[in-house]
Amino acid sequence: MVRPPLESCPALVTAVQQSAPAILQVTPALDTGGVERTTIDVAAALVREGYVPLVASAGGRLESALRAAGGELIRLPMDSKAPHILIANAFRLRDVIAKRNVKLVHARSRAPAWSAFWAAKMSGVPFVTTYHGIYNARSAPKRFYNSVMVRGKITIANSEWTATHIQKQHHAKREDIVVIPRGIDLSQFDPGGIAPERVSTTRANWGAKPDDIVVLLPGRLTRWKGQKVLIEALEELSKTDSLTNVHAVLAGDAQGRDTYEAGLRQATADAGLNDTISVVGHVEDMATAYLAADIVVSASTEPEAFGRVAAEAGAMGKPVIATDHGGARETVLQNVSGILVPPDDAAALAKALSRMIAMGPDQRRDMGAAGRRHVVQRFTLDRMCADTIALYKQILGS
Numbered sequence: 001m002v003r004p005p006l007e008s009c010p011a012l013v014t015a016v017q018q019s020a021p022a023i024l025q026v027t028p029a030l031d032t033g034g035v036e037r038t039t040i041d042v043a044a045a046l047v048r049e050g051y052v053p054l055v056a057s058a059g060g061r062l063e064s065a066l067r068a069a070g071g072e073l074i075r076l077p078m079d080s081k082a083p084h085i086l087i088a089n090a091f092r093l094r095d096v097i098a099k100r101n102v103k104l105v106h107a108r109s110r111a112p113a114w115s116a117f118w119a120a121k122m123s124g125v126p127f128v129t130t131y132h133g134i135y136n137a138r139s140a141p142k143r144f145y146n147s148v149m150v151r152g153k154i155t156i157a158n159s160e161w162t163a164t165h166i167q168k169q170h171h172a173k174r175e176d177i178v179v180i181p182r183g184i185d186l187s188q189f190d191p192g193g194i195a196p197e198r199v200s201t202t203r204a205n206w207g208a209k210p211d212d213i214v215v216l217l218p219g220r221l222t223r224w225k226g227q228k229v230l231i232e233a234l235e236e237l238s239k240t241d242s243l244t245n246v247h248a249v250l251a252g253d254a255q256g257r258d259t260y261e262a263g264l265r266q267a268t269a270d271a272g273l274n275d276t277i278s279v280v281g282h283v284e285d286m287a288t289a290y291l292a293a294d295i296v297v298s299a300s301t302e303p304e305a306f307g308r309v310a311a312e313a314g315a316m317g318k319p320v321i322a323t324d325h326g327g328a329r330e331t332v333l334q335n336v337s338g339i340l341v342p343p344d345d346a347a348a349l350a351k352a353l354s355r356m357i358a359m360g361p362d363q364r365r366d367m368g369a370a371g372r373r374h375v376v377q378r379f380t381l382d383r384m385c386a387d388t389i390a391l392y393k394q395i396l397g398s
Contacts, residue, residue: 022052022100023392024093026107026116028079031060032220032253032282034182034308035108035132038384041183042106043071045385054100056093056112078112086115093119104392108132113148126395130156130180131166133305134326146170153395156180156388158306159327165305178391181330182306183384184375189287189315191372198285202292206278208247213357215248216293218286218309219300221261221279225252226299226323228267232346233299233353235271241354243276251289253282290316294364295356298322301344307331310338311379314371319364321352331379337371 023046025039040062043053047070054072058079066073076092077085093115096102105120107113107129120127129149137143149155150170155177157163163177187193200210208214215234219225227250234248254261261279268277283289290296296313298304303326310320310331320338322328332338339356341348356364 020050020052020101022054022102024054024056024074024096024100024102024105024116026056026078026093026105026109026112028109028112029058029060030055030062030066030073031255032062034306036060036062038130038132038182039108040066040069040071041185041381042385042388044069045389047071049389051103052100054096054102056089056096056116078115081111086111087118089115090118090122094122097123097125103396104128106130106392107148107152110135110146110148117148117151127152128154128156128391128395130158131162131305132158134162134165134303135169137169143169150176154178154391156391158182159330161303161327161329162305165303178387180384180387180391181327181379182308182311183381184311184315184379185381186315186376189290189312191291191317194288194291198288199292202285202288206247206249206280206292208249208278208292209245212245212247213294214292215246215295215297215353216251216289217249217297217299218251218283218289219298220252221250221254221257221264223260224300224302226297226301226344227252227264229299229301229344229346229349230297231264231267231271231273231277233349234273234276236346236350237353238271238273238276241357243273246276246357248273248277249289249293250277250279251281251283286312287316290318293318294361295353296320297349297353298328299343299349300326300328302326303343304328311375314338314368315375315379317365317368317372319356319367320371321349321356331374333370333374337367337374 027039030036046053056074056076059075104126105116107116129152131149135146137146150172157177157179163179166172217230290313296318298309300323306327310322310328313320320332322332323343324340334340339352341352
């Protein structure tokens with residue numbers, strides 16, 4: 001007798017999916033960002049390991065990427081901080097854990113982590129977290145709110161700097177923290193995989209001339225990402241150096257911060273730099289954007305827990321100027337793959353820009369090559385996924 005293929009029997013597929021072991025990741029939304037990309041990358045790796053990857057989230061623009069990776073969205077209002085919704089989400093997640101054979105719950109943000117923590121506790125399954133950001137704790141209630149990120153069996157830190165921060169903030173034991181740096185997908189961030197026409201088109205769309213030195217600052221438009229610091233640095237630089245062959249690009253989504261975006265445009269105009277600086281909004285193809293730049297800047301005024309921009313730019317063979325704090329100290333090799341400058345210091349950033357512009361293309365290319373070697377050695381997607389799933393298996397085995 002010829003048996004029909006499994007996919008032709010929806011009821012059987014559903015039964016298999018519900019009996020197979022599942023891992024539930026919990027994140028507020030699926031819009032652009034390092035947390036979301038990491039969630040999807042781990043979902044894809046879970047499929048390869050024979051797990052069912054579930055993601056509880058409010059959804060967003062990356063839903064199709066999750067589906068393509070083999071993940072399944074459990075649509076819940078995980079982006080809410082309202083106490084009654086956090087409690088309701090906990091019971092909804094408890095039901096998901098029971099119905100879908102969830103073996104482990106992994107939370108990636110504080111508000112949904114509370115719901116996930118309660119659900120895991122009610123269900124008797126392991127609970128782990130990843131500390132993706134540096135959470136301010138200026139009051140006792142805020143410290144308690146943040147403490148959910150160290151209430152699991154293990155806390156994953158995305159850099160050594162983050163691990164140290166967790167120990168200081170929460171008096172956590174070092175043996176309860178595992179460092180798994182964010183991984184860069186070298187098949188996507190591959191300088192050799194992008195056609196020159198895509199690069200030239202991107203530069204033209206930004207308003208850059210063929211011979212311009214393009215300075216790119218990627219990141220959502222918010223004050224702590226340092227866009228205004230770069231504008232001030234370029235204004236400072238314009239007093240002593242000609243910027244006729246320099247074009248700066250602020251690439252990122254305002255995410256509703258229209259007043260801040262308007263302020264950036266006004267600051268650019270006030271500095272007389274309308275011909276030098278472009279604010280281009282969200283960029284979908286970041287690999288091409290990095291390749292279209294000559295210098296990449298990460299000017300965050302607050303510490304980045306990991307600093308995805310510096311690592312991605314390094315993977316694309318681009319020299320980086322980054323602020324000297326947080327994860328950048330691990331992703332940027334000072335004076336080898338880039339330059340580290342004090343945070344929120346426009347004069348220091350102007351000096352670093354002047355130095356890197358004066359280097360010329362060959363020296364910048366050498367710096368970029370060193371950056372790619374560093375990323376390949378320490379910050380690959382394959383390594384991140386392998387380490388994460390090995391940790392899951394270790395916890396489940398214990």
